[in-house]
Amino acid sequence: MRKPPRKLSSSLAGALATAVLVGGLTAPAAAEPAATGHTDGGLPVAALDAALREITDAGMVGVFAEVRDGRATWRGAGGIADITTGRPVRPDYRHRVGSITKTFVSTTVLQLVGEGRISLDAPVRRYLPGLMPDDAVTVRMLLNHRSGIGSYDQVIFATAEQVEQHRTTTFTPRELVRTGLDMPRTNPPGAAFAYSNTNYILAGLIVERVTGRPAAEEIRRRILRPLELRDTYFPGTEPRITGPHSRGYVPWYEGELRDFTDYNMSWGQMAGELVSTTADLDRFYRALLDGRLLRAAQQAELLRFLPTNPADPTGLRYGLGLLSLPLACGDAYGHDGQVFGYHTLSLHSPDGKRQVSVALNVSHYQYPADPISAATIQLVDAALCGGETVDAARISVPRGLPLTPAPGLLPPAQLR
Numbered sequence: 001m002r003k004p005p006r007k008l009s010s011s012l013a014g015a016l017a018t019a020v021l022v023g024g025l026t027a028p029a030a031a032e033p034a035a036t037g038h039t040d041g042g043l044p045v046a047a048l049d050a051a052l053r054e055i056t057d058a059g060m061v062g063v064f065a066e067v068r069d070g071r072a073t074w075r076g077a078g079g080i081a082d083i084t085t086g087r088p089v090r091p092d093y094r095h096r097v098g099s100i101t102k103t104f105v106s107t108t109v110l111q112l113v114g115e116g117r118i119s120l121d122a123p124v125r126r127y128l129p130g131l132m133p134d135d136a137v138t139v140r141m142l143l144n145h146r147s148g149i150g151s152y153d154q155v156i157f158a159t160a161e162q163v164e165q166h167r168t169t170t171f172t173p174r175e176l177v178r179t180g181l182d183m184p185r186t187n188p189p190g191a192a193f194a195y196s197n198t199n200y201i202l203a204g205l206i207v208e209r210v211t212g213r214p215a216a217e218e219i220r221r222r223i224l225r226p227l228e229l230r231d232t233y234f235p236g237t238e239p240r241i242t243g244p245h246s247r248g249y250v251p252w253y254e255g256e257l258r259d260f261t262d263y264n265m266s267w268g269q270m271a272g273e274l275v276s277t278t279a280d281l282d283r284f285y286r287a288l289l290d291g292r293l294l295r296a297a298q299q300a301e302l303l304r305f306l307p308t309n310p311a312d313p314t315g316l317r318y319g320l321g322l323l324s325l326p327l328a329c330g331d332a333y334g335h336d337g338q339v340f341g342y343h344t345l346s347l348h349s350p351d352g353k354r355q356v357s358v359a360l361n362v363s364h365y366q367y368p369a370d371p372i373s374a375a376t377i378q379l380v381d382a383a384l385c386g387g388e389t390v391d392a393a394r395i396s397v398p399r400g401l402p403l404t405p406a407p408g409l410l411p412p413a414q415l416r
Contacts, residue, residue, distance in 0.1 A: 043072050047382040052076045054375035055360070061257070062089040062246050062361040066278035067383040068286070069354050075278070081246035081361065083257060094231055094245045094275050095359040096265070097344040098337025101274040102200050106143050106321025107288060108219050109203055110298040117210050120301060127206045131177065136189040139206065142199040143320040144306065150183025151196040152176045156267060160252075163260075163340060170237050171266045176201045193308045193318060197271035200321075204270030215270050227287055232276040239264045241275055246361040248341020257362070260341035272339055278357035281346045285334060289352030303333075329385035338363050347380055356383035 048067055055063045055078065062079035075091035112118040118127070123135035124142065141147040156171070156179060157163050180198030187194055204215035211218050216234035224232055231243065239262040252258035265273045276284075287293055294302060305317035305324045317324040324331045325347060334347040343360035358376060365372075 043067060043069055043074050044382050044386055045074055047386075048074050048076060048379065051375060051379035051382050052078050054378060055079075055372060058371035058375045060360055060362060060372050061249060063358065064089050064091045064093060064246075064278065065356060065358040065379060065383075066091065066282055067356045068282050079361075083247070083249070089246055089361070090244065092244065092277060092279070093359070094241055094243045094277055095344060095361075096241065096248065096337075096339050096342040097274050097276045097281065097346075097359075098268070098272040098339040098342065099197075100276070100281065100335045100337040100344055100346055101268070101270060101272050103288070103321045103335050104219050104223055104274065104284070105200055105203050105207070105215065105270045106302070107293055108207055108215070108222055109139065109143060110294050110302060110320065111222055112207065112210055113301070114295040114298045118206065124202060124206065127209050128202065131174070131181075131202075131205075133181070138189075139203070140301075140320070141189055142203045142206075144318055145193050145195050145199055146187075146190050146306075147196065147199050148185040148187045148189050148191065148194060149196050149198045149202075150180045150186060152179035152183070152198050152201070153267070155179050155183065163250075166264070166267060167260075167262070168239065168264050169267070170264055171269075173201050173205055173269055176267070176269070177205070192310075193306065197268070200271040201269055207270075216273075223284065223293065227283055229276070229280040229284060232274065232280045232284075234273050235265050235275055236273075237264050237266050246359075248339075249362045250340055250364050251362070263340055265339070268339060272337060278346075278359055281344075281357040282348075282355045285346060285348045286352040286355060289333060289348055289350065327385055328381060332380070332384055340364070345376065345380070347384065349384060354384050356380055 048065075052063060052065060060079060061083065062077075062081050064077035065075070067074045077089040077091040077093075079089050081087045081089045081093070109118060113120055118139060120140040120143075121138050123132070124137050124139060125132040125135050127139075137147045137149065156166060156176075177198060180196065180201070186192070186196070207215040207218050213221070216236070219234075223229070233242075235241070241261065245261075247259055247261045249257040250260050288302075291299055302320050302322055305319045305322075307313045308316045308318050314326060316326075321335070322333055323335055324333055326332075331350065332347040333350055334345070336346070337344040341361065341363055343363050344358070346355075346357040348355045356379065358379060360372075360376075
């Protein structure tokens, strides 16, 4: 049995959030996983099917995934898409992918760098005069999260009441930026990694200033249309997800799983607004990693990874809108995303040939022993490293227990 890899940093806006389970509501019984797609090419189909089942057995309400190895593809889904109707999850669903949006934004910025329209080491104030207080923060620092600018979401979602209040709120990019800039600096510019959504709102504003087009339209023009990502789109202020999708849930007061499917995502914008599918994510990351989207110089910048924790230089590293996660068989590149009700993880071999994208329909949960994350990591290991299925004996907590809110989402006194 391979040793499980290090977990993603809790400072990332998603990752395999420490999963799960104590509280007052038991998740619905999971539907049996349904695997579809090609089974040739040496994909470990039995291991993938079993690992997917482990995720719902560990307590996740619904999950679906796509794995690719060259031209071979496996797709699977398990669990419940809607706890009211019992509708099962399908592997072709659309899904809010949260901070995976950042890789699309960074790619667009790097294309503009390659065209000589943006300089990575120029101060942000060159492109956004009057918005930044000084020239200390560069474009590069936005993309690699070393600006020291606070993350506005920590203010606008400081309480559970605010999470409910902002279901229909429309935020402008400059409102979000000013909220982040008014927060205390996490560190001097360039001195340390500190994940901040404000960085990517600023990056989006730079794209708009340089091109004269909305950042979402520029990404559609440069990435979504050329790659034919027909199920990937920016919802803007429209709260509903178009097309087939799962409901999205957050553990709430009194053991409730509260539905946050419909939400005005203007709070996320270029930091986390995107809707996509696991198939589209795999197509995008393959094109990015095999060099089809960037010139060689900008590809090298994209992959210039730095440790997120200097005390652990071989652990999680971050480049320009792209993370590097150590697995048993080597590093995997990609990103993760979390918004209210939805988790997504998309990881790939450095050449983009071996890929896995996983979507979960409950967010902001926690449990110290972390069985959902252990099972999800095992699915990643099976996909990218050919790992064996998870050994249930290694997970020493009861299985399939109810989900509990993550600390910080609800007041501690309300946690059950």
